[in-house]
Structure formats: structure tokens, C-alpha cells
Amino acid sequence: MENDEKVMTGEESLRIISEMINRTKVNIRQGSFHLLFWGWLIVFCSLSEYLLFRLTGMENPWIVWLLVIPGAFVSFIYGYVKGKKSPFHTYADMLYMWTWIGFFISAIVLFIIMSGKMETVAPYILMLAAIPTFISGFIIKFNPLIFGGISFWVFALVAYFAGPSIGPLAVPAAMLTGYLFPGYMLKRKDHDDQV
Amino acid sequence: MTRFKDLDPMLHSQLRLAVISLLVSTVSAEFTYIQEQTGATAGNLSVQVTKLKEAGYIEVTKKFRENYPQTLCRITPLGRQRFIEYVNSLKDYLNPEKQ
Numbered sequence: 196m197e198n199d200e201k202v203m204t205g206e207e208s209l210r211i212i213s214e215m216i217n218r219t220k221v222n223i224r225q226g227s228f229h230l231l232f233w234g235w236l237i238v239f240c241s242l243s244e245y246l247l248f249r250l251t252g253m254e255n256p257w258i259v260w261l262l263v264i265p266g267a268f269v270s271f272i273y274g275y276v277k278g279k280k281s282p283f284h285t286y287a288d289m290l291y292m293w294t295w296i297g298f299f300i301s302a303i304v305l306f307i308i309m310s311g312k313m314e315t316v317a318p319y320i321l322m323l324a325a326i327p328t329f330i331s332g333f334i335i336k337f338n339p340l341i342f343g344g345i346s347f348w349v350f351a352l353v354a355y356f357a358g359p360s361i362g363p364l365a366v367p368a369a370m371l372t373g374y375l376f377p378g379y380m381l382k383r384k385d386h387d388d389q390v
Numbered sequence: 391m392t393r394f395k396d397l398d399p400m401l402h403s404q405l406r407l408a409v410i411s412l413l414v415s416t417v418s419a420e421f422t423y424i425q426e427q428t429g430a431t432a433g434n435l436s437v438q439v440t441k442l443k444e445a446g447y448i449e450v451t452k453k454f455r456e457n458y459p460q461t462l463c464r465i466t467p468l469g470r471q472r473f474i475e476y477v478n479s480l481k482d483y484l485n486p487e488k489q
Contacts, residue, residue, distance in 0.1 A: 203404060205484045208397075211404060212477065215411035218427050219419075279455070282423030283416045 219285050226291070226335075227385060228277075229270055230378030234370045236266045241317075241366035248363075257313040267299065291334050298327040317366050321351035328373055339380045343373035397483075400445050401476045405430055405438045410473050413448060413465040421461035439463060447472060 203211075240259050247256035274292070278284070301323055309316045329344025331337075350369035354362045401407050408428045412419060425435050442448045447469030453460045465473070 203402060203407075205480055207404075208402070208407060208480055209484070211408050212411045215408050215427065216415050219412060219415045282426075283412075283419035285416045287415075289417060 219283060226331075227378045227381040228273060229295075230340075230374045230381065232270060232273075233266070234374030234378055236262065238367045238370045238375070241363065241370070245363045245367075255313075260313075287334050291331055294327045294330050294334075298323060317363065318351045318355035321347045321354055321366065321369055324369075324373070325351065332377075337377065337381060337384075339377035343377045346372035397479050398472055398476050400442070400447065401472060403438070405434065406442055407476075409435075409438060409442060409463070410447065410465065410469060413463060414470060414473050416464075418462045418464040421463060424463060442469070 240262055243259040244256045247253045247259065278288075278292075281288075302320060305316065305319055305323060306313075309319065325344045325347035327344075328347060329341060332339070332341030332344055347369050350365040350372075353368075354365035356362075357365065401410060405428060408430075409424055412424055412427055421435070421439070424430075424439075425432060428435065430438075439448065439450060443450050446466060449464050449466055451462045451464075453462060
């Protein structure tokens with residue numbers, strides 16, 4: 196783009212505009228880290244809680260969920276460092292980030308409200324997690340994440356109605372469809388886009 | 391071709407249009423990133439960025455990150471407004487029957 200004073204046609208102008216705008220869309224696609232990190236962390240916590248309850252009869256097996264506190268720090272630091280290093284920030288990035296921060300705050304409020312009955316929190320947290328996942332799918336135009344968000348709503352119903360023997364497994368199942376599957380698809384897409 | 395006279399001359403230039411198009415969907419972008427995406431030389435880009443800045447279409451701030459200078463560009467409300475007007479004029483030019 197050296198010959199700056201060259202007369203452009205309308206088509207050339209449109210091509211430049213669309214080409215440049217499209218180049219700024221890829222930034223948030225590199226967010227597969229958070230989906231995979233949280234997907235595996237929550238699978239671990241939910242399965243540990245289930246197994247501790249089933250096998251040991253532990254009174255407060257939900258205590259394993261305290262791992263999400265250091266997890267939140269890891270996620271925050273990773274996002275902060277990545278954000279600082281990024282050579283550009285789009286409005287979609289901001290929307291994406293604030294949607295997830297909003298979810299995080301809502302989740303904390305929910306945990307406080309439900310602190311006396313943590314064993315029943317799963318359907319509510321899944322229902323809540325569906326919203327940022329669903330919206331994020333639309334922001335980055337990535338269907339697996341949109342379907343992942345929808346799957347959270349389905350598994351929220353499963354967690355609520357399926358009873359104590361199957362219900363607790365709704366959370367790890369939801370992580371597979373909502374975070375891990377879209378996360379690995381996104382990672383592969385990033386890799387393919389970079390090649 | 392007559393309608394092209396209506397197009398903002400500040401934007402109707404390959405490199406300046408590319409810069410504004412990049413900045414319109416970003417909160418901010420680094421000079422080096424803009425250079426990489428547009429394929430322009432640093433000197434040419436610097437001249438065009440200065441023109442856009444002097445016209446009030448963009449803001450340029452200089453910072454330091456990890457001891458290296460960093461030049462950040464962001465579009466101003468005026469720049470955004472002029473870009474929208476430019477795109478609308480372009481649409482009129484390309485689809486005159488829809489007017």
C-alpha cells in the first residue's frame with residue numbers, strides 16, 4: 196500500500212474496508228485457553244465431589260470447588276497478560292471480556308446466596324453459565340460455542356430433574372459439550388488459521 | 391465518476407482508508423500492528439497517520455511497554471462519523487438506483 200495518491204474505484208475502497216475490518220476479528224478466537232482450562236477444572240471438581248460423596252460419604256464434598264478460587268486467579272492473570280501483549284483491542288474483545296466478568300460476579304453472588312445448600316447449586320450455575328457461553332458464540336461467530344451454551348440449559352434441566360444419582364453427572368457432561376468440545380474446536384481453528 | 395468528488399479526500403486514499411478501517415472496529419491498535427496489517431513502510435504510514443491525526447480523525451498516544459516505545463492509535467468520534475459518511479457515499483455511488 197505504497198502508492199497512496201492512486202485514484203481508487205468504489206470497488207477498491209470497499210475491498211480495503213472489508214479486508215481491514217476482517218483482520219481485526221481473529222483476536223478473541225485465541226480464547227480457547229479459558230474454555231479448556233475451566234472445562235477441565237470443573238470436570239475435575241464435579242467428578243471429585245461426586246466420587247467423594249459416593250465412595251467416602253464425606254459430609255461436605257463440595258469443598259473441592261474451592262479450587263475455582265486459585266483457578267479464577269490463573270484465568271485473570273492469563274487474560275491480563277494476553278491483553279497487555281495484544282497489539283490491538285476490538286470492541287468485540289471488550290464485550291466478550293465484560294460478559295464473562297459479569298458471569299463471574301453473578302456466580303459469586305449465587306454461591307453466597309446458596310451457601311447453605313451448595314449441593315443444589317448445579318442447575319442454577321449451569322443456567323447462568325449458558326448465557327455468556329451462548330453470547331460468546333455469537334460474538335465470535337462460532338457455532339460449537341452457541342450449541343455449547345444451549346447444552347448448558349439442557350443439562351441444567353437434567354441436573355434439576357434427574358435425581359441425586361444422575362443429576363450430579365450433568366455438570367461434567369455439560370463441560371464436555373459446553374467448554375471442552377468447543378474449546379478444542381476453537382484451538383484447532385486457531386491453529387488452521389495461523390498455518 | 392462525478393459522485394466521487396463527494397467522497398472525503400482524507401479517507402479516499404488507500405493507506406488512510408486502510409488505517410481508519412482497521413481502527414473503526416478496534417478500541418486501539420499499535421502502530422506496528424497497523425504497519426503489519428497494511429503492509430506499508432514505517433515512513434509512509436507515519437506520514438498518513440500524522441495527516442489523520444491533524445485532521446482530528448485519530449488520536450495518537452505514545453507509551454512505554456517493557457522499556458520499548460509503543461505508539462497507540464485510536465479513532466476519534468469525528469473519525470468514526472467521517473468513516474460512516476464515507477461508506478454511505480460509497481454505497482450511493484455503487485448503487486445509484488437505490489437513491
